[in-house]
Amino acid sequence: MYNLIRAELFKLRKDRSFLVLLLIIALLSLAYPLLYYVDNKTGGKPQFTGAEFLIKFVASNGYVIKFSVAALAGFFIASEYTTGVMKSVASSGNDRGRLYTAKLIGFSAGAMVISLIFPLVSLIEVSMISGFGQLPEGVSALFIPRVLGFTLLYTAAYAAIGALFTAVFTESGKTISFLMIFFLAINMILGALAEYIPVLTTVYDYSVFKLLGEIGKTQMDGGDWPALLLAPLLTIVVSGLLGVLIFRKKEIK
Template identity: 40%
Template sequence: MNNLIKSEWYKLRMDRSFRMLILVYSALSLTISIIQYCFEMNASEKPQAIGVEVWMSAFSGNKFFLIIGLCILAGSFISSEYSIGVMKSMASSGNRRGSIFRAKLFVYALGGTILALLFPVINFAVATVLSGFGELPNEVIYIYVFRTLGLTVLYAAAYASIVLLFATLMAESGKTIAITLVFFLVIEIFFSLVGQYIPFVQKIYDYTVFKLLNDVGKVTLDDYLLMWMIFIPVITFVCFSIVGAWVYCRKEIK
């Protein structure tokens, strides 16, 4: 298992799409931070955003970066290996398929976590250097930062398990990227529209990773909501991992 994880980590680091995503996300984060700072300097009536304020606001759009990154990475890091024969070689190498899947999932989730943290971390670092760290009323700043970091890791892993299931089913790079992007778009629209007319559907949506990810950046969370925000991504990760492993173990790899 150790060797499988090391092998997958090496392949992830060498993956061109992963490197490109890191460069694009980093450049975009730096550009947005600098533009925001310059704009606020010119607008004298508006105070400059400090580090913790930028950290909070960055999470409002971080869902987009996570989904785009995971979908593209699934196409290049997962599905492309079916078409070039890597998966077939791994499956016939003597390693158990369950171990191969778990190693792939672990490293893929790690890659998704790195991409999910780039935007808020870079924005936070730039704003802190330019405008200071800042404080939060009635909240310990370090607890808040570590809490949001931990929750981001959980939700990145949960989303990764969902996308990996699609990648295993599709086994084609283009199909995986297109279908996973459409899925996340449609699922949000479905719950948003249907939930307006059927309260039960809205209630289900309220306890899914799709909805709870939007609350990661909130400053104040009551114990009940925080409990669900930890429990839901964990159970989602476990369930989709089990289903994904089952599909992979029974899949005919050509």
């Protein structure tokens, strides 16, 4: 198992799609704060400090997570079905459950690295321009590590979902298209269905799709933590197990 994970991490480091995604997100992370800097300077408004920018725009990182998971799933995993690599790996004699788990770990690691680029690069850039500043009164100094930790956890949950649907579709184009539409529309779909199926309201309220938008809250009480922690962990476990079941029964051509 250890060697399988090492192999996936090695492929990740050499994967062009992963490196291109890193570059694109890094450039966007540099450009995004500059737009606000120029706009505020032109309008005579006070500039954001690094801390203020992180608090105000950390929610925007949710779109980066969704985009990166969808794109990386299509290029890093699904492309191996098309090129025949997955067929060779599946027929190598290794247990398919282990193969899928190793692939999921490597894929999740790549998505998690990408998910940290926007908050960290933006924070560093704005802090260099306007200073880090101070966190607002009442916001704990643990806010930044908490946000980054939840970012990694929720990215892993989204990656588990992405890997699951990749095992279903196996083609890059279908995988990327479906995941992009799914991630962007699922909140609206569940919200609309909840009006007719009340139980879906509870499902949606405790799903990673809604809770992703709450990881940047500046104030959290003890009641927030169980849902914020259990939702992504359960998503990883359930999606991972379903992915293993599908991959084991899949006829790989």
